[in-house]
Amino acid sequence: MTGTKSVVVEAAATARTTSVRPAGYSVVKAGRRGASFLVHRRSVVVAMALTVLLAVVSVAYLCVGERFVPPAEVLKVLLGQESSAELVVGTLRLPRLVVGLLVGAAFGVAGALIQTVARNPLASPDIIGISQGAGALTVGAMTFGVTSWTVLPYLSVVGGLAAAALVYVFAWRGGLHATRFVLIGIGFAIALRSLTTLFMTKGDYLVAQQAQIWMTGSLNGRGWDEAAPLGLVLLALAPAVLWAARAQRTVSLDDDTATALGVSLGRVRLGLVVVGVVPASVATGVAGPVDFVALLAPQIARRVTRTAQIPLLASALTGAVIVVLGDLLGRRLFAPVELPVGVLTAAVGAPYLIWLIVRSRTSGGRG
Numbered sequence: 001m002t003g004t005k006s007v008v009v010e011a012a013a014t015a016r017t018t019s020v021r022p023a024g025y026s027v028v029k030a031g032r033r034g035a036s037f038l039v040h041r042r043s044v045v046v047a048m049a050l051t052v053l054l055a056v057v058s059v060a061y062l063c064v065g066e067r068f069v070p071p072a073e074v075l076k077v078l079l080g081q082e083s084s085a086e087l088v089v090g091t092l093r094l095p096r097l098v099v100g101l102l103v104g105a106a107f108g109v110a111g112a113l114i115q116t117v118a119r120n121p122l123a124s125p126d127i128i129g130i131s132q133g134a135g136a137l138t139v140g141a142m143t144f145g146v147t148s149w150t151v152l153p154y155l156s157v158v159g160g161l162a163a164a165a166l167v168y169v170f171a172w173r174g175g176l177h178a179t180r181f182v183l184i185g186i187g188f189a190i191a192l193r194s195l196t197t198l199f200m201t202k203g204d205y206l207v208a209q210q211a212q213i214w215m216t217g218s219l220n221g222r223g224w225d226e227a228a229p230l231g232l233v234l235l236a237l238a239p240a241v242l243w244a245a246r247a248q249r250t251v252s253l254d255d256d257t258a259t260a261l262g263v264s265l266g267r268v269r270l271g272l273v274v275v276g277v278v279p280a281s282v283a284t285g286v287a288g289p290v291d292f293v294a295l296l297a298p299q300i301a302r303r304v305t306r307t308a309q310i311p312l313l314a315s316a317l318t319g320a321v322i323v324v325l326g327d328l329l330g331r332r333l334f335a336p337v338e339l340p341v342g343v344l345t346a347a348v349g350a351p352y353l354i355w356l357i358v359r360s361r362t363s364g365g366r367g
Contacts, residue, residue, distance in 0.1 A: 043305045050317035095223035100324045106279035108319025111294030112310040113276030124295035125280035128185020132192035133163020134284040143203035153229045153285030160281025217290035217342020248309045292349020
């Protein structure tokens with residue numbers, strides 16, 4: 001075993017000192033004497049394409065509604081110029097769009113990190129109990145009279161972290177086994193959802209009705225007051241997400257190789273879980289548990305980029321596209337009846353979840 005470790009370490013040191021780089025990557029240097037890093041070319045192209053797609057979907061979101069607004073008028077509002085569409089676009093649609101963008105990006109990043117730690121495409125925050133933990137504490141607070149949307153997102157973080165800690169502790173047996181992590185998470189998700197239902201039955205009827213709408217995952221009525229805490233949390237997490245993007249590479253290695261390279265897998269995995277839980281919990285507090293976005297976005301991003309690790313930027317952009325497009329369809333598909341965005345994402349995500357389970361069984365249970 002010692003000989004194997006020395007070979008691995010020697011190979012890693014040799015790779016660092018040579019100019020050989022993996023196929024599909026380019027070396028980018030920051031200045032003449034700055035640090036150099038590898039960039040996956042296809043990931044850059046995909047991220048640019050997703051950005052363009054997201055811009056198109058966002059413009060369509062601001063244009064389409066009970067009253068159609070021409071793209072030229074939308075552009076005037078976005079540039080701060082005087083426009084007759086200021087009320088419709090700037091006051092009603094734009095804040096809701098920003099919330100959708102932030103919620104989708106948060107769920108996309110959270111799903112990517114949780115799936116990386118578990119090494120399982122089934123391990124998303126809404127499957128393994130993290131969203132349910134955030135939801136249980138949020139609904140419980142609403143039952144006891146806390147209804148301020150500037151407070152609820154932070155309570156959701158506490159609930160999500162508590163649920164993640166319980167799942168992590170119960171799943172740990174000398175290491176983090178992917179199947180056990182998912183199964184224990186599903187058990188906690190069921191228990192926490194039952195607790196949420198209990199809170200709803202014990203609370204005031206109007207509060208319970210509000211909580212029921214929130215539980216479906218909706219952007220209806222969301223505005224700048226809800227976007228602010230989520231935006232601040234994501235901004236504060238930016239350095240941690242950059243660290244997570246690099247840490248993904250070591251976690252993706254097998255345990256023996258990572259340990260031989262001197263990586264403390266336990267600490268790295270715990271850090272990735274925390275970085276993933278916080279945005280998922282805040283997003284849940286803002287918009288409710290918008291199911292399956294954190295499940296779908298990372299897998300779509302990984303397939304289109306064809307990378308070994310789940311790309312965080314592409315996952316965030318994909319999650320934003322899913323939420324914004326889902327909310328747009330929910331607003332107009334059965335107009336004047338408005339469907340919550342969570343209904344649309346569940347309609348797409350549930351069949352995909354079934355397909356993943358069937359695929360994992362046919363491949364011998366390997367995630």
